[in-house]
Amino acid sequence: MRLTSAIACAGLLAGTLAVAPPAHAAPTRYEAETAPAVCEGSIDNDHTGYSGSGFCNGDNSTGAYAQFTVNAGAAGTATLGIRHANGTTSGRPAGLIVNGTTLQTLPFAATGAWTSWTTTTLTVPLNAGSNTIRLDPTTSNGLPNIDYVEVDAGGTTQPPADTLYVAPGGGDGAAGTESDPTTLTSAISRVAPGGTIYMRGGTYRHAQTVTIAPGDDGLPGDRTELFAYPGETPVLNFSAQSEDSANRGLAVGGSYWHIRGIVVERAGDNGILLAGHNNVIERTVTRFNRDSGLQLSRLVAGAPADQWPSGNLVVSSVSHDNADSDGEDADGFAPKLTVGPGNVFRYTVSHNNIDDGYDLYTKDDTGPIGAVTIEDSLAYGNGTLSDGSQAGDGDRNGYKLGGEDIGVNHVVRRNIAYENGKHGFTYNRNLGRMTVSDNVGIGNEERNFNFDGGSSVFRGNTSCDSGSNDRIIGDADGSNQFWSGSNGSRCSAYGGSLSWSFASDGRLVVTFGGRRLTP
Incomplete structure (x- = not known):
């Protein structure tokens, strides 16, 4: 099976809409791939000419709607523009439903090609505040591809007082407005608790x-x-740093932050070190860093266990092509060594890192870490970089779940390990009682599932085309289909090339041979 990745990293970077500085408000654009938009189908990017990072490709059925949540400063009539493409030879009509009321049926005629985008413009009544705009197909052909909607409600807007804007060319002493942006370090020092920093596009060196x-x-x-x-x-971009364990890119020691939509690359060590509590890291990309892309560990050496990072959520994020010079340490995601309880990885993708996809290593010096949950995530190609190169003696596992006979009861559920350079899922001497359920291992070089000790509970796991027979010690019942020389019946669902993307709500969508499925 040949692996093909369905989206580029930039396609992850969906943010919320900022408010413009005082002026006549230009039309506000709401991308189909940006939450809270809803796409009953998938977010794709295989037809050029779209805006943002993708478009809504709705399922071919009635009821497979696209919905946008838009804002108006005051009640009244607004101009609505809907950008779409229809590469068929017939119309794809849809009801226009605003705040639950069907206003009309839009014909969405053929545009000549899926790359020929056009905009349908009309007026609609909006309430002050939040409004829903739904496009509901009236035939089994479904919707045309929907790129975005734009809303011009007129009037003026004001930025919230606690919002700062930064840009690559911003100045430390600048006001931090959209027209006079400041620097990132200045904004971090100035933002009020609960405030917002918007980062403009471009490279920050x-x-x-x-x-x-x-x-x-x-x-x-x-x-x-x-x-x-x-x-x-x-x-x-931290390419000016030398490779050194002190040279992290972004170090998050604070708590109750929400970081969304940024790329962190080429740091001398971790791209992001997450050391605080109760943070959300969403739709980020960590790549080409010289240690693990995103690591959870204490910020200061010697910090006691009650200061180790806890309660953090990493969601809808990607880490790839991280490699240290020895080829032994750079993982995609690494909640290891000094990690508190309650950390969760959800809808994440770790691929083509030089060491492991996910590394939950423990050692005697620091003792057990808090239990980590990894769910609905994907690890593939780890141990080999995207350019095909390998280096050093990296472990090359998809999910490495322990170390040095220390028991930690991690939860690993509904994940996929595909064609990693060693094991798909391995206990790595974690002698605890992990919950390992509904995972899929396919084509990993040595074993899909390697658990030589402990008392973990295995339910509903599937193993296909393993390099050698799976090894399972623990509580495993007949709901599992482990590999012992041949594929089980469930493996037929995992034939063909693997592709992945993120839905508009951030969920990870995985397909095999074009068939959409969950693990």
């Missing part, structure tokens, strides 16, 4: 670690936000 210090916290009910400006891709 740093030679020193950008740090969110402990105590520089958001609020339990209102996280401080570090967001990509909507439709743009900010890239934090």
Whole structure:
């Protein structure tokens, strides 16, 4: 089976819509791939000419709608533009439903090709505040491909007082408005708890670690936000750093932050070090760093266990092509060594890192870490970089779940390990009682499932085309189909090339041979 990745990393970077500075408000664009938009289908990018990072390719059925949540400063009539493409020879009509009321049926005539985008413009009544606009197909052919909607409600807008804007050319002493942006380090020092920093697109070149210090916290009910400006891709580039364990890219020691839509690359060590508590890391990309792309560990050597990072969520994020010079340490995601309880990885993708996809290593010096949950995620091609090169003696596992006979009861569920250079899922001497359920291992070089010790519970796992027979010690019942020389009946669902993308709500969508499925 040949692996093909369905989207580029930039396609992950969906943010929320910023508010413009005082002026007549230009039309506000709402991309189909950006939450809270809903696409009953998939977000694709195989037809050029779209805006943002993709478009909504709805399922071919009635009821497979696209929905947008838009805002208006006051009640009244707004101009609505719907950008779409229809490469068939017949119309794809859909009901236009605004705030639950069907206003009319739009014909969405053929546009000549799927790459020929056009805009249907009309007026609609909107309420003050939040409004829903739904396109509901009336035939089994479904919708045309939907790129975005634009709303011009007129009037003026004001930015929130606690919002700062940064740009690659910003100045430390700048006001931090959209027209006079500041620097990222200045904005971090100035943002109010619960405030927002919008990063404009472009490359931010740093030679020193950008740090969110402990105590520089958001609020339990209102996280401080570090967001990509909507439709743009900010890239934090640390190529000026030398390879050194002190040279992280972005170090998050604060708590209650929400970081979304940024790329962190080429740091001298970790791309992102996540060391605080109750943070959300969403739709980020960590790539080409010289240690693990995103690592959870304590910020300061010797910090006691009650200060280890806890309660963090990493969601809808990707880490790839991270490689250290020895080829032994750079994982995709690494919650290891000094990690507190309650950390979750959900809808994440780790591929083509020089060491492991996910590394939950423990050692005697620091003892057990808190239990980690990894769910609905994907690891493939680890041990080999995207250019085909290999280096050193990396472990090359998809999911490495322990170390040095220390028992930790991790939860590993509904994940896929595909064609990694050693094992798909391995206990790595974790003698605890892990929950390992509904995972799929396919074509991993040595074993899909390698559990030589402990008392883990195995339910509903599937193993196909393993390099050698799976090894299972623990509580395993007949719901599993482990590999012992031949494929089980469930393996027929996993034939053909693997592709993946993120749905508009951030869920990871995986297909095999074009068939959409979950693990």
